[in-house]
Amino acid sequence: LPKEADVVVIGGGGAGLTSAIAAHEKGAKVILIEKTELLGGNTNYATAGLNAAGTKIQEKLGEKDSPELFYEDTMKGGKNKNNKELVKVLANNSSAIVDWLIERGADLSELTSTGGQSAKRTHRPTGGSAVGPNIVSALSKTAENEKIDIRKGTKAIALVKGKNRIVGVKVKEADGKEYTIKAKAVIVATGGFGANAKMVEKYNPKLKGFGSTNNPAIVGDGIIMVEKVGGALVDMKEIQTHPTVVHKKTNMITEAVRGEGAILVNKDGKRFIDELETRDVVSKAILEQKGKSAFLVFDEGIRTKLKAADGYVKKGFAVEGTLEEIATKIGTDAKTLEATLNKYNEAVKNKVDSEFNKKTLPKELTGTKYYAIEISPAVHHTMGGVRINANAEVLGKNGRPIKGLYAAGEVTGGIHGANRIGGNAVADITIFGKIAGENAATYSKSVK
Numbered sequence: 001l002p003k004e005a006d007v008v009v010i011g012g013g014g015a016g017l018t019s020a021i022a023a024h025e026k027g028a029k030v031i032l033i034e035k036t037e038l039l040g041g042n043t044n045y046a047t048a049g050l051n052a053a054g055t056k057i058q059e060k061l062g063e064k065d066s067p068e069l070f071y072e073d074t075m076k077g078g079k080n081k082n083n084k085e086l087v088k089v090l091a092n093n094s095s096a097i098v099d100w101l102i103e104r105g106a107d108l109s110e111l112t113s114t115g116g117q118s119a120k121r122t123h124r125p126t127g128g129s130a131v132g133p134n135i136v137s138a139l140s141k142t143a144e145n146e147k148i149d150i151r152k153g154t155k156a157i158a159l160v161k162g163k164n165r166i167v168g169v170k171v172k173e174a175d176g177k178e179y180t181i182k183a184k185a186v187i188v189a190t191g192g193f194g195a196n197a198k199m200v201e202k203y204n205p206k207l208k209g210f211g212s213t214n215n216p217a218i219v220g221d222g223i224i225m226v227e228k229v230g231g232a233l234v235d236m237k238e239i240q241t242h243p244t245v246v247h248k249k250t251n252m253i254t255e256a257v258r259g260e261g262a263i264l265v266n267k268d269g270k271r272f273i274d275e276l277e278t279r280d281v282v283s284k285a286i287l288e289q290k291g292k293s294a295f296l297v298f299d300e301g302i303r304t305k306l307k308a309a310d311g312y313v314k315k316g317f318a319v320e321g322t323l324e325e326i327a328t329k330i331g332t333d334a335k336t337l338e339a340t341l342n343k344y345n346e347a348v349k350n351k352v353d354s355e356f357n358k359k360t361l362p363k364e365l366t367g368t369k370y371y372a373i374e375i376s377p378a379v380h381h382t383m384g385g386v387r388i389n390a391n392a393e394v395l396g397k398n399g400r401p402i403k404g405l406y407a408a409g410e411v412t413g414g415i416h417g418a419n420r421i422g423g424n425a426v427a428d429i430t431i432f433g434k435i436a437g438e439n440a441a442t443y444s445k446s447v448k
């Protein structure tokens, strides 16, 4: 195996795959190392879609939107804690990344919406199937066709620092064998730390005891390695909990179910929040209900329209039946649940939710068949991480780039501020993945 490359990418999720392909297409010799036997990381769990504004797809479907509006929604969602420069990069490059991904085999031809957005800009595959696996599969095939050197079962254990730049990565294979790969530039794309309960608790003690939706490999390796070579971290306490995770399990129920019109009721059969509020607000509201959980209620129309919803039913997460039957199954009063639904449908009809001021009222819940899934919040996304600039260069504590070191994806911080909008992660990891790949390739050519 060659032990030298222009660019070494650490991590084979959405950010890593994108940056490896982008660097390769710029003419760099790339090695990508992935510690597990599977590519995709948390990206494989990304369901809702990729947020982008001003795309050809939006134009075709008659959806009015602009990068400025995308910027504003993202800043507002992140409580203005976001790094403005990075959010501008996100918004302004979003339309182009959709084209780039489609050219490389991804399907992003449908539009939906998630909480906190003022336009339909969440691009997803046909039929509402999950975006993450679609992108990972398209990019894996592209990387394979391009014969990019991908080494699975190979874990990065340290960044190697030379006199004034990063010069390589120390790795460990599954059998324990260690070696160093010499590199002119290194891209850290190891994902966040949502599956590292100790690290979550260290940075945000309030989340002690929370479950996690993350892939078990997502434990903050990159953040720790970057810190050791003097990299700065940002927003580490900003950890997003996903409001709708199957109660006492790790399976997340995509926000798209609420996007299509599902409502949330508590154990008393009553609504308690605008279901499409931002994730932090919805999570908090659920934890305030009896038993710290709630039920996501939807009808046959939503199940038929959204593949993911159908999948949850098939996986056995939902109780199903007439409204009366599901009321019994979730242990609530049927009359109350019926009244809740009637009142909600009335609000949809009148386009005014006087109770919870829900701004988007997708549809009435109708028919004879309903579903209810018990859900509660769990750690979902770590918004903080390695500090980067608009070129995806890792910044040192003095604010200056560490030469030869780039980072992209969930390992970085600053883009989502204090709260990430659903669908913004897939945009983030691919946009900054591409920037990191291209810039690392260019930089590598300047190194003798």
Ligand code: ADP
Pocket (backbone or CB within 6 Å): 010, 011, 012, 013, 014, 015, 016, 033, 034, 035, 036, 038, 039, 040, 041, 042, 043, 044, 154, 155, 156, 157, 189, 190, 191, 192, 215, 217, 218, 219, 221, 222, 408, 409, 410, 411, 429
């Ligand atoms: P992102 O969305 O930012 O791309 P993902 O969670 O999708 O992040 O992917 C991160 C990938 O990085 C995962 O496949 C994970 O197994 C891999 N990874 C994490 N730590 C290491 C490490 N130390 N060495 C190699 N790969 C790693």
